[in-house]
Amino acid sequence: MIAIIDYGAGNIKSLQSALLGLDMKSCLTSDKQVIANSKAIILPGVGAFKDAMDALHELGLSEVLQKEADKGKPILGICLGMQLLYEKSFENGEWNGLAILDGVIKRIDGNVKVPHMGWNTLAHHQSTNLLANINEQEYVYFVHSYYVDEFNKQELISSCEYGVQVPAIVQKDNIFGMQFHPEKSGKNGLQLLKNFGEMVL
Numbered sequence: 001m002i003a004i005i006d007y008g009a010g011n012i013k014s015l016q017s018a019l020l021g022l023d024m025k026s027c028l029t030s031d032k033q034v035i036a037n038s039k040a041i042i043l044p045g046v047g048a049f050k051d052a053m054d055a056l057h058e059l060g061l062s063e064v065l066q067k068e069a070d071k072g073k074p075i076l077g078i079c080l081g082m083q084l085l086y087e088k089s090f091e092n093g094e095w096n097g098l099a100i101l102d103g104v105i106k107r108i109d110g111n112v113k114v115p116h117m118g119w120n121t122l123a124h125h126q127s128t129n130l131l132a133n134i135n136e137q138e139y140v141y142f143v144h145s146y147y148v149d150e151f152n153k154q155e156l157i158s159s160c161e162y163g164v165q166v167p168a169i170v171q172k173d174n175i176f177g178m179q180f181h182p183e184k185s186g187k188n189g190l191q192l193l194k195n196f197g198e199m200v201l
Helices: 012-021 032-037 049-058 061-070 080-084 186-200
Strands: 002-005 026-029 040-043 075-078 104-107 116-121 139-144 146-149 156-162 164-172 175-178
Touching (some): 002 032, 012 026, 012 186, 040 061, 040 080, 049 061, 116 156
Parallel strands (some): 002 040
Antiparallel strands (some): 156 164
16 A cells, blocks of 8 residues: 655645556555555655645654655655655755755756746656656656756656756655656656556555
């Protein structure tokens, strides 16, 4: 069973529907024991970094996520949820993240419209089971204004170009991140969620 972290900062229904369609059992929860007993964790997220971190702290879930990550449990961060896995964000100030991954979150710069909203293509940087049946330059759906910078390049699985190189998929051992919304990315997003499930369940 996959525990989807419920902290009021995610558009959850489409994600739950996608997992259900893939026959991947999940539950939406903020219960620490349920999270501890799960096979894997998904940390979704939309909205502001600071608000999301405040909610995780208030629910006592920051330490739970860090502890489960240390134990080797698979964790997938989606969109803002991916950004929360990193050390720090400069979104309207300077805020500490979960520091499960090394890197910082900065606003997209360059001569492009922000937010980055819509379909963009994936360029692959290394081979992994997570990319099974996902070809080079496949499209996925993004909605974000900030991106991961100053990260470990060995953890970069796929990227897209949008004024800057945007890390789109990252992986470090049991920790995964997708900057786009797989649940809104059609067959490619469903394939990526299926691949994640096959790797961790």
